[in-house]
Amino acid sequence: MNATSPGGPAAAPSGGIAAAHDDHPEVSTYNARAGLVLFFIYLAFYAGFMGLATFAPQAMGRPAIRGVNVAITYGMGLIVGAFVVAVLYMAICGRNARRFAALEGASQKRPL
Numbered sequence: 001m002n003a004t005s006p007g008g009p010a011a012a013p014s015g016g017i018a019a020a021h022d023d024h025p026e027v028s029t030y031n032a033r034a035g036l037v038l039f040f041i042y043l044a045f046y047a048g049f050m051g052l053a054t055f056a057p058q059a060m061g062r063p064a065i066r067g068v069n070v071a072i073t074y075g076m077g078l079i080v081g082a083f084v085v086a087v088l089y090m091a092i093c094g095r096n097a098r099r100f101a102a103l104e105g106a107s108q109k110r111p112l
Helices: 025-055 070-108
Strands: 063-065
Touching: 025 070, 063 070
Parallel strands: none
Antiparallel strands: none
8 A cells, every 4th residue: 555645755565755757768768868968068168168278278367257267267157057057957857757747647538
């Protein structure tokens, strides 16, 4: 028997949490694709930082914003960018799970 707490997930027979919609192969595929796209976007910005540090180190020492040099500004931008990418990924995964749940619910409501 599965017990459900108000607003909480059903307990699986093994005592764990029941499988969520994101465990479905289609949702996992969409989430993986979104993760890879976001990863490569972030990688491009990081490669730009590394390229600048490697091939134009003098540019990294120039003041950029209010006297803070390019290296610090770009590095802080990368940190903020990582959080932005994480939030985008969470939003995309949530949207994919809701979309799959809606499609699954619609297919179960069809008359036989």
